[in-house]
Every structure is written in C-alpha cells, then in structure tokens.
Amino acid sequence: MRMAKEEDYLIKKFGIEKPFKTPDGYFDSFTDKVMSNLPERTFVEETRVVTLWDRVKPLVYLAAMFAGIAAMFAIAEDFVGTDNKEQLNLVSTTQTETEVFQAVYSDEAADYCNYLMKENDMDDYSMYLYLENVVE
Amino acid sequence: MNEYNEREVTALLQDSATRKEAFSMIVKHYSEQLYWQIRRIVLNHDDADDLLQNTFVKAWMNIEYFRGDAKISTWLYRIALNECLTFTSKQQITVPMEEYIESKAEELADDQYFTGDEIQILLQKALLTLPEKQRMVFNMRYYDDMSYDEMSQIFGTSVGALKASYHLAAKKIEEYVKRHS
CATH class of the missing domain: 1.10.1740.10 (RNA polymerase sigma factor, region 2, helix turn helix motif)
Known part of the structure; x- marks a missing residue:
C-alpha cells in the first residue's frame, strides 16, 4: 500500500526508478568472484555422542539430592540427641545429690574433727588413733 | 536445484x-x-x-x-x-554539511555509473540531509516497497517508529526539494 500523502509529491516528481547502473555483466560474475574469495573454513560438526554418563547423570543427581537430604536429617537428629544427652546429664547430676551430700557431710566431719582436736588439745596422731578406735 | x-x-x-x-x-x-x-x-x-x-x-x-x-x-x-x-x-565530515552535500553531488554528476539528471541529483542531495538510518528506511520503503514488518525485523525497531521515520523522511525531502527548486 503506497501513495501516502508525503510520497505522492515525491513519486510524481522523481518516480521510483533508480538513477544508477553497474558495469556490464557485474551481477553475472559476482557470485563466482565472492565464492573464490571466501576464506577457507573447516567446520566442526556438532553431532554429540550420548554417553552412559549422560544417560545416568539425572539419576545420579537425584540420588545425591536424596542422600544430601538424608544426611541433613541425620545431622539434625544428632543435634537433637546431644540436647537430650545434655538433659540426661542434668538429670543424672540431680540423681547424684547423695554424693554431693556425702561430700558436704565429709566436710562437716572434718570440721567436727578439727573441733575435737581443738577442744581436747589433740594432735593429728591422737586424732587418728581416736578415729581408728571409733571405726573399729 | x-x-x-x-x-x-x-x-x-x-x-x-x-x-x-x-x-x-x-x-x-x-x-x-x-x-x-x-x-x-x-x-x-x-x-x-x-x-x-x-x-x-x-x-x-x-x-x-x-x-x-x-x-x-x-x-x-x-x-x-x-x-x-x-x-x-x-x-x-570535516566540512559544513551544505558543502559536503555539494561535493557529493558533483562526484555523482561525474560518475559514469550514475544515469540520473539534475532532478535526480536534487533528490540525492535531499537524501544526503537525512540521518543514515532514516535514509535506509526511506530507500527500502520508497524504492523496494518493503513491508514495515520486514523492516522492523531488520532494524529491530517497532513498526510505529519506522512509519514515523519514513513519513518524516518524506516530509524533509519534500521541504528540501521545494526550497532548492
């Protein structure tokens, strides 16, 4: 669809014939001229051989992904396990209170011995003999 | 084949x-x-x-x-x-545009492979005032009647922009020719 308003004037005044020409037989010999001047090229074919690895790769990646997820769960479980153990340790600590009491009592016994030694003017050896008799 | x-x-x-x-x-x-x-x-x-x-x-x-x-x-x-x-x-182009256009017109007049007359030289001078891309759009449409869709693929420009470019080019040429006739 030609002949817009702007074109109208130009077509009437100048026409659409090209005011140029080429040397005689230019286009007849052009193809040969171009083809003989083309740089030599070697093309590497892009045909690709599908290897066994190419075929199993998606499966391997999938398996690796699941293994990764499983490992994450295992590690997470370990962390949870550690917490439990720490809680268990707390429990066991509370369970050995008797030992703590024994330690406290032994301190009291020592204090009592010191008191006896001081009040009765006893030396270490005398105290040792005394305690030996008490134990026997 | x-x-x-x-x-x-x-x-x-x-x-x-x-x-x-x-x-x-x-x-x-x-x-x-x-x-x-x-x-x-x-x-x-x-x-x-x-x-x-x-x-x-x-x-x-x-x-x-x-x-x-x-x-x-x-x-x-x-x-x-x-x-x-x-x-x-x-x-x-190291000379003023008008001077450059005149020198190109003289070259054209002396060119053995140019077959146009004075009127055609005037058209070529008008075309030389256009930016290169606009001149290309004008030539493709005016001489080869190429569709805007095809030009759009070649230039990577929208059809609307090409239409505007063509009509602007035609207007500029007309004004130049009327001014220099």
Whole structure:
C-alpha cells in the first residue's frame, strides 16, 4: 500500500526508478568472484555422542539430592540427641545429690574433727588413733 | 536445484558438507537486491562492490550461527546495513554539511555509473540531509516497497517508529526539494 500523502509529491516528481547502473555483466560474475574469495573454513560438526554418563547423570543427581537430604536429617537428629544427652546429664547430676551430700557431710566431719582436736588439745596422731578406735 | 527455495537452502546450510553450495545459492539470489540497498547509501559503485563483498564474507564467517530462526534476507540485510553504517561513520565530515552535500553531488554528476539528471541529483542531495538510518528506511520503503514488518525485523525497531521515520523522511525531502527548486 503506497501513495501516502508525503510520497505522492515525491513519486510524481522523481518516480521510483533508480538513477544508477553497474558495469556490464557485474551481477553475472559476482557470485563466482565472492565464492573464490571466501576464506577457507573447516567446520566442526556438532553431532554429540550420548554417553552412559549422560544417560545416568539425572539419576545420579537425584540420588545425591536424596542422600544430601538424608544426611541433613541425620545431622539434625544428632543435634537433637546431644540436647537430650545434655538433659540426661542434668538429670543424672540431680540423681547424684547423695554424693554431693556425702561430700558436704565429709566436710562437716572434718570440721567436727578439727573441733575435737581443738577442744581436747589433740594432735593429728591422737586424732587418728581416736578415729581408728571409733571405726573399729 | 535451479529454483531458489529458502527452506531447502536453510536445510543445506545446516550440513557442513553442503554449506558452501548453499551459500553460493544465497550469494546468487541476494547479491542484486543487497547491492542496490548498499549503492543507494554509498552512491559509488566501487564502494558498494566492496561493501557487498564484505557483507558476504562476514555472513560466511558466521554462517554456523545462522539457525534459520530469521529469514536469510533479514540476516543479510542486517549485516549489509551494519557494513554501511560502519563505512559512513569512518567518513569523517570535516566540512559544513551544505558543502559536503555539494561535493557529493558533483562526484555523482561525474560518475559514469550514475544515469540520473539534475532532478535526480536534487533528490540525492535531499537524501544526503537525512540521518543514515532514516535514509535506509526511506530507500527500502520508497524504492523496494518493503513491508514495515520486514523492516522492523531488520532494524529491530517497532513498526510505529519506522512509519514515523519514513513519513518524516518524506516530509524533509519534500521541504528540501521545494526550497532548492
């Protein structure tokens, strides 16, 4: 669809014939001229051989992904396990209170011995003999 | 295969064994229309001949990247017009525009391969006032009646922008001609 308003004037005044020409037989010999001047090229074919690895790769990646997820769960479980153990340790600590009491009592016994030694003017050896008799 | 068939040629291009034969068909089929596009831009036959050869050499050097997504003509036009833009950008104009246009008109008048008269020289002078890309759009539409859709693929510009560019070019030429007649 030609002949817009702007074109109208130009077509009437100048026409659409090209005011140029080429040397005689230019286009007849052009193809040969171009083809003989083309740089030599070697093309590497892009045909690709599908290897066994190419075929199993998606499966391997999938398996690796699941293994990764499983490992994450295992590690997470370990962390949870550690917490439990720490809680268990707390429990066991509370369970050995008797030992703590024994330690406290032994301190009291020592204090009592010191008191006896001081009040009765006893030396270490005398105290040792005394305690030996008490134990026997 | 004597008749040029774009689909068959595109298929032959994909195979390295038949690539050169297919390329020869392309050169034969497109050389004339590309030549005239280039010639209207550079005006001189020798320059047009050089640029046309460069266009085909560049196309050949990148032939493996042509996958048939676009038409062969679109691909070649793009290369050719880029060659023209590179060529014209290298021609540094160191004189005022009017002086440059006059010197080009004189060259044209003396050119043995220019067949136009004074009126045609006036048109060429008017065309020289346009920016290169606008001149290309005008030439494609005015002389070859190329569709805006095809031009859009070549230039990578919207159809609307090309229509505006063409009408603006036609208006500028008309004004120049009326001013200088």
